[in-house]
Amino acid sequence: MSQGMETGRTARAAGRVWLLVVSLFLLAPSMVLLGTAVTTTGYLAFPPEGFTLGWFAQVLSDPAWVDSIVASTNIALIATVVAAVLAVPAALALTSPRMPGRDTVEALLTLPMLVPQIVLGVGLLQLLLVLGVGRTYPGFVMAHTILALPFVLRSVLTSLRGAPRTLELAAADLGAGPWRRFIHVTLPLMRTGLGAGCLLGFAASYVNVEVSMFLSAPELNPLPVKLLNQVAYTVDPGVSAVSTLTVVLAFVAMLIVDRVSGLKAAGAPS
Amino acid sequence: MSTTTRTPAQPTDTPPAGRRRAAALGGGLSWRQWVLAVPAVLATIILFVAPLGQMVASSFTGGASAYRRVLTDGLYFEVTLTTLRISLIATAITVVVGYATAWCMARCVRSASVQRALLLLLVTPLFISAVVRSFAWLVLLGKEGLVNDIVRALGLSQEGWSLLYNETGVIIGLVYILLPYTTLSIMAAFEALDGRLERAAADLGANAWRRFTSVTLPLTVPGVASGALMAFAMAVTGYVTPAVLSGGQVRVLSMLIYEQTLVTFDWVTASVLAVLLLALSLTAVIFYLRMLKRYAMEGAR
């Protein structure tokens, strides 16, 4: 693709400078985390003093931290998958022009992301206790599904709305059945949106404290809650090490997902 | 008229008669579309409307008196304004920065690996717990922090800038976490963008700015709107970022709600504030849907 076609050379240079600035902004906090995770001091020193991987070793050898990371990842993964399974058909319905009450449904499905989460947390704990799944794995997944759902839905909706629906018409004219249309036309059209949505939905669950802190239980203590309870009393480089680790883990996962789903910027040579 | 070779759907058998375009897009009377939406709607009703209903009910404990009290209270009015101001400023900055970033990533970077690296950087904030993320900003933005060291070294200010324990600090922290939301959303819109439309505009002699304003921008509006909505939602509902970076000097609704829920156990006021915040947000959503509709109608013309 020759999409870079008319973007002038000056514009492109300016664009790259801009990207550099944004990158520095995005990079800065991670640098603090990395820096304070390798310091040999017992406190958070930035820039770090000396260099050690001891804090990483300490964190990785502590089953409580490892369990927390695993719990957070599991909950976020399952909640995202469930949210996606709910969101994709809903998005298809919502982009069909003749669905009755479309706006109402869309508003309803968007609202959960607009409520202060602490209030949602109290409400959800009550509800899940009534349902008999308070402070359990399924309870967590249910609560986090509602956290992730709006983000997945919105992203999928965006990509479907931006896409030319004529493709589906064409496919229908050519006699493709609904499943074939979905697999071969609609799904590829929403791929980027679905990828982005799952990422955002995953994140909404993965870093959530406000809801999770009510649901957490001794054997089920997601990382953000553990970090919150740690920082309330003690801050040491171990906290930075844990956070650096999760970013690295996320990067690895992203690279894998990237291979599979092709989530990438528009215009990238594919 | 618009066809593409990107995703060929090749029929292998002859189409049976009667397949209508309307069927493909669910045209006509289509309560049947509801079937697709039912699981999501059900989940939302059980996991959101039910707890919410309980909250709304408790906000009416003692009739509307709690509402009267909150609505006539200057403090809550002021805090609501602060909340909206901070959230809107952070959202606006994020949309502009996110748009520019998405555009640059699509147009100024050729190498796939650079793109991938940028994308990874962009999503970093998503994986760092709010508490830790905010602490990193505390380290960076303090009077003796790295940012002010640079400010002083460049001679921009002798004293250094006040970047912490005020609205500026909260906005910086928010922009950092909101940026992935808008940028990814806008990137998805760029992805869906049909490059040939721009090229056609170029062929018709439109200059770069006109091409941007008349083709690229309108076509990416859904992405912008969706990203802005998500960013605004995150800004309005988040607790940790404003709490840590404001040091209690700036008050936003989520902080008051948090305090009332966990510390003073004033569940009624907390519910009232949450309902009011939700009402404000709902207005934003309706506004958004209206805009989208108008945009879609214009697009159809």
Place this chain on the structure above:
Amino acid sequence: MTRKRHGLAALAAAALLASACGNVIDAQNQAKSGSDHGGEGKLLRVAIFGGSWEKGIRQSVITPFEKETGIRVQAEIGTSTVTLGKLRQSPDAVDVALLDSGVSETARAEKLVATLPQDKIPALPELADRAKLRDREGIWALTMGYWALGLAYNSEKVKTPPTSWDDLWAPANAGKVAIPAPATTGGLPLALLAAGHAEAKGDTDLAPGLTKLRDLNAVSFFDSSGAASNLLQSGEAAVAAHYNSGAWPLADQGLPIKWVAPKEGALAADSRWHVTAKARNVEAAYKFLDFASRKQAQEGLVKTIYLAPANTTAVIPETVRGRMPYGPDGSLDDLLYVDWEMINKNKSKWTDAWTRTVPR
């Protein structure tokens, strides 16, 4: 026809996936709860705090308790307020709860914690009188240890160490002071102190205290130990009203931070053990409270998190004497004790007043 199949298929797929996930989780859960049931009567669920507190409590109380009794302790980590929040929604969430003073009184007022049978806790006579919290029905909480709000300072930036609460308002520290947020244990007691009513009982006017705190023009109102340490470490705050239990660990980490008990007295707070009203394993809970009150456990907590012991027979080693909430030479009698019942009664009103008055 086609459309219907379209929808139904999606629905079926959704249901399938959801149930698949559900099954995996259920299996996991059953495995978990199964192992718990196997040890019925041998499992005690205890809510404690995180960070260095968790470490200290595990080391000095939980681990030796498990070894001695064979009872398995399942620790639930959280702040007092969140633990209380959980108890309100499900009163049997834990068997034993560690709660800070103010929250503790709320829990008792809401009947979430039980009265303790004195004969089940043999260590009781060794505890200081004020460590046995009682009301008309009897003893309902046992203090694990005392800590206090005093003055922490950055010894590299402050030339003359503070000695009095008044030093917070000293011109030399202007604009470089941090104090706890009203939502934390220390916030409202500090306002009471500023109002000159630290130990007042009954109705008190907090307004003058809040005005004084506003005049302080504090850099920040911190709500976690982490935030406080950043303020002191970065030099953003030279002096902070901070807890001995929060400040001394920073010194241990190598930071130039010291803590003093002001000459007027540091503001006492304590963390207390409770048996919840709906506890499932009551006998083990009593045993746990007894164990935690004994000399050995108490001395462990003195050394690890610098709590002044509630057990009068506990010996404070020379090395940590300086880190006690009353300073190196004091005793529990030198601390100022606020009336938590009164604070709780006014908490909503006062926190609200703080929000209106104190921030810049």
